[in-house]
Amino acid sequence: ASPQTDVPVEDDAVHVIKVEYLENGPLFSELKFYQRAAKQEQIRKWMSLKKIRCLGIPVFWGSGLTEYKGKSYRFMVMERLGEDLQRIFEDSGSRFKKETVLQLGARMLDTLEYIHENEYVHGDIKAANLLLGYANPHEVYLADYGLSYRYCPNGNHKQYQENPRKGHNGTIEFTSIDAHKGVAPSRRGDLEILGYCMLQWLCGKLPWEQNLKDPVAVQTAKTKVKNVAGKRRFCFKSSEIAKFLACVYGLAYDEKPKYQVLKKILLDGLESSGARYDGPLEFSAAARTLFFVVCLYTPAATNVEEVLFWDLTVLLVCGAMRCANAAF
Template sequence: MVIDLLGPSLEDLFNYCNRKFTLKTVLMLADQLINRVEYMHSRGFLHRDIKPDNFLMGLGRKANQVYIIDYGLAKKYRDLQTHKHIPYRENKNLTGTARYASVNTHLGVEQSRRDDLESLGYVLMYFLRGSLPWQGLKAGTKKQKYDKISEKKMLTPIEVLCKSYPSEFTSYFHYCRSLRFDDKPDYSYLKRLFRDLFIREGYQFDYVFDWTVLKYPQIASSSRGVKTPVRPELREKFEPFNRRTSSGGGLHADHSRHRSEDIPSSKEVVSEFPCLSVLPNDFIVYFLKTTRLDAVPANGLRQRPRVSNCQHFKESCNVKQPPKLLW
């Protein structure tokens, strides 16, 4: 079986950003996360283990796209031909990760679509708050710990969980918990909640996430959001997360005169823009300084460098003809 090579998980990136995401990053993620869950449901399956570790970012031109992984606990909830929903049952063992499990899951109720979405809500609050109220509880056995988490979760009102954060998050939870077992969720309503909040906050949907700002500080001025400090050991660990490993071939040049922590490396750019592989290092360095590599259209895919960039090369380096794009 062949699967795509993916980048870091949202849990990895959360640690990279010192365990706090800005509202802007959470809202941009929420839109994609709801889409991923909706797609699984549209194919007749529940995920049943929604958590940050099971969402990974892509690589290269898909570095802004979120992927959902780990279907080991997934379950078919309806027949695709008859559309018959699985029956309501109780006294079920907890399936999934207790930290993000829905209240009904703790109570032993068979999971359905509403539970995936409630779990996703806990993920979003985890990103905003930095932790959830039922984390760090001590217990002698796993069952005792699950019971403590369940008790704390049920005793924590939604309004307390979402206190100091926009009311849309409270509305999200109230909606998820209002769904009946076999109800089809209104995914569009949930996405609209967060999209309207995003617009009201005046953010730009530019796919400049918190980790993007940390990795490329020079783009921070063009995107609203608080810059979060990063722990040095994590910066070193995840610095190359969207580079492709190159062994032989490619560009072999001395970057010491031009390289800085503020811009991506020449090799990284060549891996994403193959047309640049024919250029001297000086051309690529100029490309880095004059081109917004983080700019992406609404579909989340990175844009190819425009021919006008070649004009920049021509004017700055006194080249008679701009290099030919190779795609």
């Protein structure tokens, strides 16, 4: 063993080690993703091609096997990252500024495009898996590839097939409609999850969050929202997130997304707000300004679709509608 084994780790260490039992499936899946799809030379070429300064995939340094007290372990050596967005989200009053949401969305879209082009999907995008850079807190990285899935091995896309026994996989509030049905993860599923994340970051909550213990109810709510969004019957001018989700909902299971079209939707929103894609990330508490996030379901409602339409409309435009010094 190395003589450095027992040396205490300094607070400014730039590497971390992720350790699990040898039999741990998610860590093995994560390791395979990094080995196949996230070599640093690949990433550098992609960044040069796309003319971006940072791609949100952590640096993988190496891996190995070890034994300790008769048990076998697998480990990965990764670059050290900073604070996760879930903690920052909660410390910011459970809302982010619209500009910050669009920045995060556009950067994650770049990251997902790279992952997808290398035959993988992430499958579990959420604030807890998004970490700021340790050296540069204005960079954001998508971590935890334990649920990553090779959707297109050797260029052959997996077939659409529902399997109720595998239903509702992933983080229930964000997971895709396909995942609720037990369908294997796909590119459109990743983008749908990202859309739900942006919606929560902007508005503070999702319409189905009160039913998270009932996966079928969550699936039903998402399906109704998709049906309403697809009709484009919004009484207000659609927000960037509404447009983003409408495009994603229109994708076929095995269709390659038009990433640049989706990114332009978000970049146009940033430009209209005077912000930049690669500008500093600003996180601040909501203070005394509250966004309108209201539940319009009432016992007297007779047209469920219309109620969902209005509820979704309010959620999607809540970034522009504010109520100061009000409480609901």
